[in-house]
Amino acid sequence: MSASTSLRAALTGALTENGTLTDPRWRSAAEAVPRELFAGSYFERVPGSVPARYRPVRQDDDGWLRGVYTDQTLITQLDGRTRPDDVEAGTDIEGSPSSSSTLPSLVLRMWQQLGVRPGQRVLEIGTGTGYSAALGAHRLGDGNLTSIEYDPVIGSAAESAIRAAGYAPRLVIGDGLRGDPDGGAYDRLISTCSVRYIPVPWLHQVKRGGKILVPLSGWSDASGPALLTMTGPGTATGRFLPGRTSFLLARTHDRPHRPPLALLPGAERPSLIDPGIIGTWTGSWVAQLAAPSAERMGAGSEQILWDVSTGSQSRTTSGPGGGWTVVQRGPVRLWDQVETAVRSWQAAGEPHQKNFGITITAGRQRVWIGAEDGPGWDLPI
Known part of the structure; x- marks a missing residue:
């Protein structure tokens, strides 16, 4: 051997x-x-x-x-x-x-979570090295898998590796967030890059009853894997899955370039929450849902949120007599938004992401806690 x-x-x-x-x-x-x-x-x-x-x-x-x-x-x-x-x-x-x-355990776990059955057609977004596509082609057959890669250099290398491994799925170079350029009705879609929201073309290329498995993320690098079931053309509902799943953001969804951080003066008040909670896995997720245009930096009680597009900032510190202080600046009161969201999450018992769901309708993508009528936030579509 x-x-x-x-x-x-x-x-x-x-x-x-x-x-x-x-x-x-x-x-x-x-x-x-x-x-x-x-x-x-x-x-x-x-x-x-x-x-x-x-x-x-x-x-x-x-x-x-x-x-x-x-x-x-x-x-x-x-x-x-x-x-x-x-x-x-x-x-x-x-x-x-x-x-x-990506680490093999995560790739294989996602393929299993997708629940694909023999004969079903799958669209993979993000070929990367091609390892995941080769696994899919082995399991499903070459003719049932299409994989799209944004970067032509990476895509060419992946094609060579996939062919060397003995597989021949359909490979496409292009913007996977636009879906299959030839259209098509797929039974499943799996994304190996994170997105800030579900691209609309995906919602029209997966059949009613089909499934989409995608890591949702954002500019603060919080992440959660969502498994959606299509309820009609352009509409879907789903839940977030247990475990910690993190992928690189799709390049066209990535954060804008920012200059070096300069902390500026602003309005000061006591914080109503412990800032350290937004450094936890689900706490950071809630904060990102509440302030999707912000990047998060810092650790513990010293958290910084910065929205480059508006220049808005917030920063927290431990207060001299206990508690915490927040300083906010700019047209968007970032900490106010985060604070309100975290307190809603705390009131619900601080559930893990697996207790969150998502509903997609025409023009709206909403993440919620517990049930559709529970506390929720719109994704930045």
């Missing part, structure tokens, strides 16, 4: 043992698809680096193959242009991840 086959079997066995892989057909796909074809090189973060720096890992480096078969995300592009092979061996560079091979 080759080293790669042995490592692949060990990873698949571990994912089965820990409960990630529950469907034997997806286990067969995981055992069959050689991940090393999709990560011939990748970036490894330099430990402790702030801002983050990355060094390339290539096939002739010690630990390359073991890294491929570790359940981790492998960064394959920085800043929308730099790939590992572009960086001189032994050096490291600063950058922001723009493409990756």
Whole structure:
């Protein structure tokens, strides 16, 4: 048995043992698809680096193959242009991840959550390295899968890797947020990039009763996976799933460029909530729903929200005699919005994201807690 086959079997066995892989057909796909074809090189973060720096890992480096078969995300592009092979061996560079091979446990969990059945047609948004598409083609057959990639360089590399692995799904270079350029009626849609809202073309390319699985995120980097069922052309309803799912934002949904942060004076008052709560997984999600145009920075009691488009800011600190203080500036009172949302969530018992749902109608996409008539917020469509 080759080293790669042995490592692949060990990873698949571990994912089965820990409960990630529950469907034997997806286990067969995981055992069959050689991940090393999709990560011939990748970036490894330099430990402790702030801002983050990355060094390339290539096939002739010690630990390359073991890294491929570790359940981790492998960064394959920085800043929308730099790939590992572009960086001189032994050096490291600063950058922001723009493409990756997502950790196998998450990819396989999402494919299982999608609930696809034999013979159904699936549209995948975000081919990336092609590893997920190869898993889908193995399980569903080449003719039932279409995968769309925005970046032509990444898409070309993915096509080569997928063909080398022995699969031939339909691959498209284009803006996946516009759906399949040839149209079509799909039974399922799965997105391997996050979006701020559900793109309207998706809602007209998935059949009534079909499903969409997509990570919703935003400019504060909070994230939640939603599983939607189509109720009609352009309308859907669904729930958020348990677990923590995080993907890179689709490039056309990403935050605007901002200049260096300059904290400015503003109106000061006591905060009615502990600012640290918006640093928790679901708390940050609620804050992002309430202030979708803001980026969140900071930690603990020192939280900063900044809306670049309006110049609005809020920042919190611990008060000298206990409690917390917030300073707000600009036309949008960001902390007021967050505070109101968090208090509604607290009144509902601080439920996890799996107790949130989403309803999509013409012109409106609303996330709610508990039931459709519960507290809720509109997504920024």
